[in-house]
Amino acid sequence: MSDHFGDSTRAVKAVSSLPVPGDPVGPGPVLASAYHLSDDEGSEQNTYGRGSNPTWRQLESALAQLEGAEAALVFGSGMAAITAALRATATPGSVLVVPADGYYQVRRYATESLAPLGITVREATADEICDAAETADVVLAETPTNPALDVVDLRRLAHACRRRGARLLVDNTTATPLGQQPLALGADLVVASATKALAGHSDMLAGYIAGSDSELIAAVERERLLAGAILGSFEAWLVLRSLGSVGLRFERQCANALALATALQGHRGVRSVRYPGLPGDPSHPLAAGQMRRFGGLVSIELADEAAVHALVRRSELLVAATSFGGIHTSVDRRARWGDPVADGFARISAGIEDTDDLVADVVAALDAQ
Template identity: 35%
Template sequence: MDNEVHRGFETLAIHAGQEPDPATGAVVPPIYQVSTYKQDGIGGLRGGYEYSRSANPTRTALEVCLAEIEAGARGLAFASGLAAEDALIRTVCKPGDHVIIPNDAYGGTYRLFAKVAEPWGVSFDPVPLGDAAAVRAAIRPETKLIWVETPTNPLLGIADIAMLAGIAHDAGALLAVDNTFASPYLQRPLELGADVVVHSTTKYMGGHSDVVGGALIVADGGLGERLAFHQNAMGAVAGPFDAWLTLRGIKTLGVRMDRHCANAEKVVELLTRHPAVREVLYPGLPDHPGHEVAAKQMRAFGGMVSFRMDSEDAAVRVCERTKLFTLGESLGGVESLIEHPGRMTHASAAGSPLEVPGDLVRLSVGIEDADDLLRDLELALG
């Protein structure tokens, strides 16, 4: 796609990798639900397609779009966010290497490092990534990767991507940024110096709670080639229908994120003045410790809100009382969700340095009528 003509985010989201079908004029890429392809003689591939684990036209359309909206050299689509993370670790690390992760990382990421990567021989240290001195102190000669979430899940911590990119590159390491909570509409880590962007495309990219997927987008084409080799060799690729659903979701990402953010701000306003709520965690609040950095590197502050009650029992009661906020895991869909991270999404971190507070509630604020969401929370909070 000619970026001199198509450069706005919403334009890229709708058109990148999605030119009308030359045979039929169809404006939406077809679902190529196919495993193999006719070859024009031995080694004569049509468009480079031979077997759909290696490449599939629907997945190609998604991967091109992912690269464009994240301003990257190459995008790769996987069967899940954790499949994408695993491929990245196994591509850039080997036994004996070391990784720095956030001290409030997503529970699934922690589990991947603690239960899969570490037994394989890759060590890791959870570090407060907002503290540059702590990050530098944690670096070893064998550190190959600094892994960042910003905002983090579920405590909504903020890390300075440009600062961490400088620290990583000074140490000869790569910086990978999990951009799931922000989405490329709100934040583009590669433009801030990151080497790799990670997504659970299940969340805001897909946006409708109907598909599971993951993605890696890289700044360097050479790294993209190495990752593509592992993607094919390990095989955890996005299927064509999953790729098509994700691509459909991306088309409306910009308008959805505007509404997610606007609704979240109204929810935060309610929570901050409610006497039953002890603390609200949201980077849009001026007293949030990462507010200034978030304002610098994000377009807006996102649709995720966490808050703390006076006790774990109180937090659980709120989760059980909402009607419009559905009790469920995951996030980023058009519908609002509520969960208790300590017993649900982050149960795998229980007893570890990344254990989350029992009094914590996490909201994924959807795009419903804001007044309805506020009434639901007011009733649940009592």
């Protein structure tokens, strides 16, 4: 795809089919579990719904274009994608490094499901992961981290992995391919939850893996076929349908996140604010060097649990919900799920409301406490 196009243009072109007269501009999903077989056995692209689907392939092509990859594979959720990538790359006897400060379910899967297979699992924070890669065989990095929004130096990490001969997997969920291109920075695979900003409407689950190493992609595809962690064809169509507007949505989410972070960093009721796009944020210099946009997440710390609940209750626009990337601005108190954060720590996922309305609403809700 031409690299001179902007994000919205790239997204629209990525989901566009070839212009065939008489065909619909926006094709519908192909709902099928079985296909007509050919006499020329083995020549078919579609044989059974667990192995292939035309709607999958269109979505995978779009995701690959957005990530700058040769290929992409879709899965039933972000966790299905991550676990498939780990199973395909980490083998008994190998050393796997996972984020100590990233999504907590990844750590649980690694320790509960991979460690018993003879895989050594080590945890490392964003500050530690480059050094940890020196003795690893597979490294999974998440950047910016969820929920603290620390940033990993992907160029340095990729160099450490190449020197060691380790595989580098990067979770690009928080940044999205419109905010960051891990493959261009040296990653072997990108893994992500499309549930978040790409699908964008808080109504479905999906995940994907993208990369340009054909053998590695083939290994992951084989894992998907055998394990069956597939994405339904209707859900694939929903993601495809949403991708066309992701440029507009993500642009507003990023603008809203920056405006919120700027307004809240000096508020008397807010103890701390983290957003990689803030010039004074500890991660800003690194983020500015490897991210095109800084994302729609803002992390704040209020006085306590009650203050977080009061913020939502007194707001007209905020909703209390986990996950992120939807059109509504949401607040999630992360200690609720066991993250090692203060009781008043909250992750705000900026939606697509008018920026002035959102900032005024949140500030007013805080002022009322």
